[in-house]
Amino acid sequence: MNDVATNILDVSDLCVDYASTTSFGVTGAPSVRAVKGISLTLQRGETLSLVGESGCGKSTTAMAILQLTPPSGGRVVFDGRDITGFSHRQMRPLRREMQIIYQDPFGSLNPRMTIADLIAEPMAIQGVGRSGNERRAKAAELLDTVGMGTRFLDRYPHQLSGGQRQRVAIARALSLRPKLLICDEPVSALDVSVQAQVLNLFSDLKEQFGLSYLFISHDLGVVRHMSDRVAVMYLGRIVEIATRDDLYGEPLHPYTRILLDAVAVPDPQIERARDHVLLQGEVPSVATPPPGCPFHPRCPSAMPVCSREIPPLRLHGNRQIACHLYDEAAANKTIEAAMDGNGNPN
Amino acid sequence: MPGSLEKSGPPILDVRGLCMGIWSGKTELVAVADVSFRAYSGQVVALVGESGAGKSITAMSLTHLLPMPPIKITAGEIRLSGRDMQTQSPKQIRDIRGNEVGIVFQEPMTALNPSLRIWRQIAEPLVRHRRLSWSAAKAQAINLLKKVRIPDAETKAEAYPHQLSGGMRQRVMVAIAISCEPRLIIADEPTTALDVTVQAQILALLTDLTRGLGGALLLITHDLGVVARYADWVNVMYAGRIVETAAAKNLYRDGRHPYTHALLASVPKIVGPIAHRLESIAGQPPAPSDGTGGCAFAPRCSRRTERCDERPPLGGDDRTRNGHLFACWNPL
Numbered sequence: 072m073n074d075v076a077t078n079i080l081d082v083s084d085l086c087v088d089y090a091s092t093t094s095f096g097v098t099g100a101p102s103v104r105a106v107k108g109i110s111l112t113l114q115r116g117e118t119l120s121l122v123g124e125s126g127c128g129k130s131t132t133a134m135a136i137l138q139l140t141p142p143s144g145g146r147v148v149f150d151g152r153d154i155t156g157f158s159h160r161q162m163r164p165l166r167r168e169m170q171i172i173y174q175d176p177f178g179s180l181n182p183r184m185t186i187a188d189l190i191a192e193p194m195a196i197q198g199v200g201r202s203g204n205e206r207r208a209k210a211a212e213l214l215d216t217v218g219m220g221t222r223f224l225d226r227y228p229h230q231l232s233g234g235q236r237q238r239v240a241i242a243r244a245l246s247l248r249p250k251l252l253i254c255d256e257p258v259s260a261l262d263v264s265v266q267a268q269v270l271n272l273f274s275d276l277k278e279q280f281g282l283s284y285l286f287i288s289h290d291l292g293v294v295r296h297m298s299d300r301v302a303v304m305y306l307g308r309i310v311e312i313a314t315r316d317d318l319y320g321e322p323l324h325p326y327t328r329i330l331l332d333a334v335a336v337p338d339p340q341i342e343r344a345r346d347h348v349l350l351q352g353e354v355p356s357v358a359t360p361p362p363g364c365p366f367h368p369r370c371p372s373a374m375p376v377c378s379r380e381i382p383p384l385r386l387h388g389n390r391q392i393a394c395h396l397y398d399e400a401a402a403n404k405t406i407e408a409a410m411d412g413n414g415n416p417n
Numbered sequence: 418m419p420g421s422l423e424k425s426g427p428p429i430l431d432v433r434g435l436c437m438g439i440w441s442g443k444t445e446l447v448a449v450a451d452v453s454f455r456a457y458s459g460q461v462v463a464l465v466g467e468s469g470a471g472k473s474i475t476a477m478s479l480t481h482l483l484p485m486p487p488i489k490i491t492a493g494e495i496r497l498s499g500r501d502m503q504t505q506s507p508k509q510i511r512d513i514r515g516n517e518v519g520i521v522f523q524e525p526m527t528a529l530n531p532s533l534r535i536w537r538q539i540a541e542p543l544v545r546h547r548r549l550s551w552s553a554a555k556a557q558a559i560n561l562l563k564k565v566r567i568p569d570a571e572t573k574a575e576a577y578p579h580q581l582s583g584g585m586r587q588r589v590m591v592a593i594a595i596s597c598e599p600r601l602i603i604a605d606e607p608t609t610a611l612d613v614t615v616q617a618q619i620l621a622l623l624t625d626l627t628r629g630l631g632g633a634l635l636l637i638t639h640d641l642g643v644v645a646r647y648a649d650w651v652n653v654m655y656a657g658r659i660v661e662t663a664a665a666k667n668l669y670r671d672g673r674h675p676y677t678h679a680l681l682a683s684v685p686k687i688v689g690p691i692a693h694r695l696e697s698i699a700g701q702p703p704a705p706s707d708g709t710g711g712c713a714f715a716p717r718c719s720r721r722t723e724r725c726d727e728r729p730p731l732g733g734d735d736r737t738r739n740g741h742l743f744a745c746w747n748p749l
């Protein structure tokens with residue numbers, strides 16, 4: 072399963088630091104570790120989602136995989152090549168193969184370019200296609216692929232709806248025939264009816280082009296629909312990673328459980344029957360993470376060991392979990408600690 | 418958290434035939450047409466629909482917060498505890514707003530004053546409407562912060578808005594909204610910008626407080642899950658009109674309007690079977706128009722017939738009971 076040749080992406084122990092800032096700008100203060108040792112693999116044709124609350128490091132992980140934010144530790148292997156620390160120049164030929172789609176379709180499209188030029192631009196930069204006309208023809212074909220007519224070719228982004236702009240962003244990303252598409256909240260700005268159209272488009276394109284997706288979303292319904300596997304992040308770490316069916320069928324990490332519980336299901340009968348555990352408090356800052364398990368101040372199952380030791384991400388059945396509840400050694404230590412408290416000076 | 422469908426006494430909020438126009442510079446477009454709904458004591462009433470449906474301007478019209486021009490009320494009646502809101506003077510409206518009606522908006526940062534300490538902003542309506550002294554109002558502000566479950570309320574009371582997280586700021590907005598024990602709370606997408614865990618905390622708080630005060634909550638959202646969890650009564654809006662209105666349990670189980678169905682089918686859910694493809698609705702929600710023409714959903718509707726060129730009235734049939742109404746010639 073960890074065979075490099077079969078994986079499109081292999082990320083190991085990825086760390087990202089940001090210079091800590093104050094309202095007066097960058098200070099000499101120590102940097103903040105926003106991503107703390109993320110390891111994941113993405114097989115060809117697979118969709119892996121990253122979920123978690125705002126600020127947990129999903130986008131930072133994506134940017135570091137693309138080397139748009141320099142990783143401060145760990146390794147990123149794309150399609151068998153170690154690209155860790157690659158410069159913009161070194162990354163340029165690889166940009167064809169790994170594309171990103173952002174949440175805000177408006178912000179990511181140059182308002183002064185026509186749709187045809189926007190879709191053709193990456194091809195022009197990469198020297199794909201012999202002439203402008205050939206690229207325009209290709210742009211027309213791509214517009215068709217994403218379900219928009221060629222009548223949009225000479226329009227400008229502001230003349231399109233949010234869903235149409237996101238389709239253009241997808242056409243643009245597809246123009247270079249990428250192997251990996253990273254989607255960072257690609258439907259969060261869209262109305263549900265339009266969101267469904269774009270999600271269906273992602274599913275169709277995956278089949279049509281054999282794409283692999285790293286899919287980032289805070290919407291757990293969307294993630295369930297789109298993913299083969301799901302990684303749940305909390306405060307810069309993965310806390311649970313499992314197949315879609317395992318994770319939604321039986322969430323094991325206390326945070327995953329609470330996250331799923333918080334999602335309101337559009338069915339009053341189910342909702343009235345559910346018993347909700349409201350999560351207390353809010354996500355702590357990555358700058359001042361609590362000691363031990365980062366989730367322990369909010370965790371309903373926290374034990375003494377949780378505030379002392381960071382639980383590593385460990386294999387548990389078919390999935391990986393970072394929680395002392397699934398860690399026998401730690402459970403024994405808890406007992407020892409309790410016994411120590413009964414008179415044995417440590 | 419079962420709410421109530423009982424109508425104890427007259428409605429707190431009674432909106433009838435509300436119409437609003439937007440002056441586009443050349444013509445007047447219809448933004449909201451013939452909107453009627455009521456909210457009774459103890460109820461959570463939802464306005465649900467996609468962006469541009471007219472939810473926010475409907476909410477703003479209730480307490481005279483519309484940007485006028487370009488938007489104005491062209492017809493209809495709004496009654497709050499029996500009083501006709503359109504005949505109230507600006508002073509009377511100021512006395513109602515923040516006092517009888519509490520308001521929570523999506524983005525707390527724009528609603529809070531960045532240069533005033535938190536307690537001052539909560540105390541202000543108490544001083545203004547309840548004639549409390551500033552020191553009494555401060556003590557009450559700290560109580561309210563505790564009520565909305567802000568940890569370490571005494572310290573947080575002294576903070577400025579930017580020093581709080583988004584979820585905390587929204588709790589402060591809730592504290593301000595409930596400070597004078599309003600009869601009606603209007604919450605326009607109160608949690609859309611927040612994480613799902615914080616969203617659940619705030620909505621539970623808002624609905625509990627509403628029911629505790631015997632008031633009504635008008636909950637405006639595009640999230641059908643949130644509506645299912647919290648609302649007693651639901652109004653589905655499309656293109657400025659209510660296209661279906663029913664008790665929440667009836668709407669989800671026995672929705673009759675094709676738009677309601679399509680909307681529910683297009684939401685990917687965390688439970689139930691996973692369809693390979695989501696049922697999507699072709700096209701996009703329409704922009705305001707001159708208000709003529711037939712059913713506004715027709716260009717996207719799979720059940721459209723010739724008759725749909727004529728506007729369907731909001732009504733019921735022998736299958737609907739208890740106020741369940743829909744506007745469709747070919748209901749499901």
Ligand SMILES: Nc1ncnc2c1ncn2[C@@H]1O[C@H](COP(=O)(O)OP(=O)(O)OP(=O)(O)O)[C@@H](O)[C@H]1O
Nearest residue numbers: 439448467468469470471472473474475484487705
């Ligand atoms: N200040 C304004 N000037 C002109 N048109 C406006 C103004 N505010 C709202 N509108 C228009 O009125 C219609 C209804 O707007 P409203 O904001 O009430 O919808 P909504 O359903 O709440 O949308 P959203 O969910 O996006 O906030 C929209 O077509 C909108 O573009």
Ligand SMILES: Nc1ncnc2c1ncn2[C@@H]1O[C@H](COP(=O)(O)OP(=O)(O)O)[C@@H](O)[C@H]1O
Nearest residue numbers: 089090105124125126127128129130131132357
């Ligand atoms: N440019 C930056 N400078 C400093 N801190 C940042 C920067 N970008 C992100 N962060 C911090 O890194 C953490 C992770 O952010 P991000 O990756 O954007 O999370 P998400 O996408 O899950 O919302 C957050 O605490 C955020 O404040």
Ligand code: SF4
Nearest residue numbers: 364367370377394395
């Ligand atoms: S390690 Fe402890 S605190 Fe962390 S999630 Fe598991 S039980 Fe909760």
Ligand code: SF4
Nearest residue numbers: 712715718725745746
């Ligand atoms: S009236 Fe006609 S077009 Fe409108 S929703 Fe009903 S069937 Fe569809």
Ligand SMILES: [Mg+2]
Nearest residue numbers: 129130131255
């Ligand atoms: Mg992000």
Ligand SMILES: [Mg+2]
Nearest residue numbers: 472473605606
């Ligand atoms: Mg709105």
